[in-house]
Amino acid sequence: MNLNPEFQRQLYLECSQARLIGIPAVLGIIFTFSYFIDGYRLGNATAKAALILFMLITLLWGARQAVDSIVEEYRDRTWDIQRLSALGPWEMAWGKLFGSTVMVWYAGLLCLFAYGLAIDDYAALPLLIFYSICAALLVQSGSLLLGLLAVRRGQTKSGSIFLLAVIGFLSIAPWLSDVSNLTSYALPDSTTHWYEMRFSSGDFHQISLLLALFWCAVGNYRLMSLELGLRATPWVWLGFSVFLMIYVGGFMPGSAYAFWLAAFAVCGTLTYVGVLVESNDAMRIKRLLTYFAERNWRRGSEELPIWWLSFLLLLPAALVLSLSEHPLREFSLRFHFYPLAMVLILLRDCGIYIYFCYGKNPQRALSMTLLFAVLLYGILPGIFNTLGQNGLAALFFPLWADSAGGALLCALLQTGWVSSLLYRRWKANS
């Protein structure tokens, strides 16, 4: 049988006889214990134990397995062998995702089976199974995505990535528990408003979960394609940014300003995310400029950093917000909402991060940037503000300026200075 080779390799690694026998044995002991607690029947304690075990196994162990399926390859220097294979990105991605978690699902399904035996009301069981499996797949798929990003950044330790997976677990586990509690009775008849439309909250959550899974799969495919050397323009990131703008915009109260505010927040966040997740390589910019100089637009666009795209989408949102009249323009007497100045501050922050990425210790770029952020956003403006020097405070944190023009000027000064430093470092590196 011609199985997916990567899936088969993972089976070789994961499916040992000891595990195949050991997992049901350990679970059997736990459920026997809960059987005694329930008074010699499978009841509430068994159901709870099964659900908790399912979450622990599929979310935590599953996330760890998914991260390691790629980071371990990089660490053991076998990743080049995989990159040299004739496998396509999709084959490689699903082979890793499902192959590395095969024992996780073996154990998880046993837990779900025990849960099914322990509950009395089966009406809502399909919904719980749907949520459990989709949530676990989302965390595992997200972990693979994080692993791929780590590999692209040359990161070989999976601990920090796993931490993010734990955060995923902590956010999903209580929610899944709630679902299990609700299924014991009846689901509340709540509705969700999205762009003047009304949806049943349950349906909306399910569709949202499936959409999140879809984008995770697309992200994995795209990153795997890049790892395998396939050339592609960053349309996936562009598509994701637009999708998220539209999706989040739907929750805002119905006005154009609210939509653009959502777009501004989404694109701003994605710009930060984009600059953090991608490898900021000085040579990439050189390649990009070389291709553009040769008028090779397709090649050039392949080298575009993804955060540039989010930043480009941010600009019209900032412009619309700047030209609109709205109470949000002033938060308080001192703090103002100047979208264009915020755009420049965002650019400054990205510039500072990339400046450190081009340095001798790019591993410390994030911590150094955070340190500077504390200085620029908190300590320095705070000191000047306390001294009553509001103008100097605005120089560091332009949103404290009294006018939009003043804020823009302060932000421009900072961005210009950071850009010149960045340019000099880039020239030295390329």
Add this chain to the structure above:
Amino acid sequence: MITVDKLIFEYPGLRALDNVSFQMNQGSITALVGPNGAGKTTLLRCMAALDRPVGGTITIEDIDVLEQPRECHRIIGYLSDFFGLYQRLTVRQCLHFVARAQGITDSDCPAAITEVCRRLHIEDRLEMRPDELSRGLRQRVAIAQAIIHKPSLVLLDEPASGLDPEARHELAELFLDLQRQGMTLLVSSHILAELEAYCTDMLVLRKGCLVEQVAVKTPQHHKPFKLLLAQAVPNLADILTQLPDIELLKTEHDRLALIRLTTDTQHQHAVLKALLALNLPVCEFAPAASNLQDAYLQTIRQRP
């Protein structure tokens, strides 16, 4: 035919490959030599579509490597300087995975594994894990992984490092065997004496530039001869240049000379006769042993 044209690769602050251009003929074994940091591994990685250069093109059998990396992977085999073996799988499982990943069907895998293991003499190690094998055997398993799908071009980065003389000899035999089957090989190595046993061409890289591409084993019409005299003869160079049909390459201390003669034995006999007629105290007159190391050192010295 493999063509590399104006290849440029840069690391931050360093140009690792600078306008490298060359061609390799089908069925050749080319030695890729150069000092440490010359760009050998970078060149091999670019040719294997593992790293993306800033500029230039690489074409292997009409496939543009930079445009179609996956198609390129189907026709090349690559051995990295670290072997890239899965320590938790057996040798059989490693080979099975690579064979399947290179598109060999499951039913054809056993035959492919048997054949490559027979060729590399690792049939009896199939159920062992790579971490249980010696370095030489791990090297063989890694080579088996690189050639199991019978690629037309095999790129080998330092394949003989850490091997004992016997294993090196076997490796040379294997490369010649692969060449006989029509494969083209590009072998990077520091051990020039080992390369000499099987290489047909030599590429010399230095500081990211291609210094020279020479054919090592081609039919020659001229070859260098070493002339050694029993004692020094004043103005030896002048005496030798007066002789017809010889080319003086160099003299040392008026006692040793390196001359170039045609491969015609009658001509060689005539030259020796002429030398003796001049009453030169000839004590040695024989083809000069020119090897890859000499050629390499000569190239490096000529082009600092």
